[in-house]
Amino acid sequence: MDYPARCRPGGRVLYFNFPLARELGLIPSRHVDRMNARLEAKILETFAIQIVNEYDSAHPELMKGARLKPKPYMATRYLQLQHKDKCGRTSGDGRSVWNGSIEADGIRFDVSSRGTGATILSPGASQANRPLPTGETGFGYASGTADLDEMLGSALMSEIFYREGIPTERCLTVIDFGDGSSVGVRTAPNLVRPAHLFRYLKMNRHAELKRAMDYFLDRQEKNGFWKLPADPAARSARGLDHIARSYGKLAAVMEEEYIFNWLSWDGDNVLADGSILDYGSIRQFAAKSNKYRYEDVDRFSTSLGEQRYWARLMVQAFAQSADFVLTGAKRKLRAFRDAPCLAEFDKEFHEERDRRLLWRFGFSPPQIARLMEKAREDIAGFRRALAYFEDLKVAKGPEKLPDGITHRPVFLIRNLLRELPRFYASAEGGMGTDMDPDRFCAIMVASYAGKRDLEMTPSRAGHVREFQERYRTLLRGADAREGREEDTLRRIAERSAIINFQHRLTGDGLVWIIGEIMAVKDRLELDELQDALDAFIDSQVLIPGKWKPIPEEDLRSTRLKGRLLRKIQQDLELYKETV
DSSP states (O other), X not given: OEEOEEEOOSOEEEEEOHHHHHHTTSSOTTOOSOOOHHHHHHHHHHHOEEEOOHHHHHOGGGGTTOOBOSSOEEOOXXXXXXXXXXXXXXXXXXXXXXXXXXXXXXXXXXXXXXXXXXXXXXXXXXXXXXXXXXXXXXXXXOSOOEEHHHHHHHHHHHHHHHHTTOOBOEEXXXXXXXXXXXXXXXXXXXXXXXXXXXXXXXXXXXXXXXXXXXXXXXXXXXXXXXOOOSSHHHHHHHHHHHHHHHHHHHHHHHHHXXXXXXXOTTOOSBOTTSOBOOGGGEEXXXXXXXXXXXXXXXXXXXXXXXXXXXXXXXXXXXHHHHHHHHHSOOOOGGGGTTOHHHHHHHHHHHHHHHHHHHHHTXXXXXXXXXXXXXXXXXXXXXXXXXXXXXXXXXXXXXXXXXXXXXXXBSBOHHHHHXXXXXXXXXXXXXXXXXXXXXXXXXXXXXXXXXHHHHOOOHHHHHHHHHHHHHHHHHHHHSOSSTTOHHHHHHHHHHHHHHHXXXXXXXXXXXXXXXXXXHHHGGGSOHHHHHHHHHHHHHHHOOOTTTOXXXXXXXXXXXXXXXXXXXXHHHHHHHTTTOO
């Protein structure tokens, strides 16, 4: 859907991703991380836009004095869970447009903007059965605007995930219009979603599906990410294997890192290359909150434990699509239950999940490689011992949350991952010493747990002993050098303290942090705000050697920036146990 667009006045650049801008060649490589008048004016000229939609065209009086952009912008069609049409005939970008693409270092990046106005493809427009003005709030998912707090949260979390090596879109800039609305600009090497492709599959449109699949595969190949043969059948099979491994890795990362993403049959909330998209439904949990479900207007989301199923089902739908492209005949989805690419998904899922498990426990990349090669049975046994504690839920039962439901975990495993190697490395511990079961559980028990949750039964004490035995087995097998247990423990304790940082961001924590930013944004100089946001991002990149805690001098400062950073630190402490 092509839309003319007009310049939207009154904008202010609230956040700009300088590292990303340098990677894209949008600013010189030596440009300092400081906004200036020329740069802000160019950002606003490029991205501060609002489409001229069907309602605007029918009411020309609304366009008086508008300054139109010279070329149209594109809203794309795709499947959408919230839309009553389940085939993608009338659904797609309800508030976004594609700005274009840009090539940098041999990679072509897509750029799109959210909050640019109400399109005819939103669920609300379909519900109303008529074009709606931008800002309309009488129908769900119809306003065409993007709340500033949502765009800021997306910018911060996506950049944290990217720097931690999690496949994701990134945010280039957030523009504040002073009324709570914003435009958020995102980019990725390929912004095609499964929902773009599955739309043609649902409607049995062979020619369009073939062109769309060819485009996606060509783009991945030209960007240098995948190597694909020329023969159509071999090309399709190789492409499916790449897709399957990408989705297997994503599913494993989300499950192991406690990242909630509402995956479903439509393939809307993820990119076709297996990257995270659209942070409106992304949450990072403090523990294994696999009973949490987000409550939407008329349905509950999938859960943390179900993400693997839906990721795998999307790979199965990719196999169905590829077969349709090659044969011209669409077979039922169930005919692909044993597609070879699903075995690739399963293999990559288990490989990445084990790597992430060992990483969380503080093992270094060489140690992880050694254990993955020589100790797979030990890893599997340790995972079973860990699952007992990860999966325990409070006796109180499920509870209602402002945005859904959950059943809270008893134990915060990351607390144990920090403290257990320290105990073994200490004078009171040692590799041959078991930590007392009561102390073991007390280290990681959540503050909201009740007396019944803390009861030490013979069975639980046995699970504590088994956990430690299996953990020590991995520790002994991690290093090829004999007699270096003390050194190994010290390094693992140091790494685990960073990876499992006690002030790790949660979904609730981000909500309150964004609230703090919103409260002071108009009283801070732009560079001061940018510095504060960058310092916060750096403090959440929990990778040994890259982690940069918020500087103590900033936390002690009496300036507004210092007070904001202290508030952020307090929110991280307050919400460190939540979803």
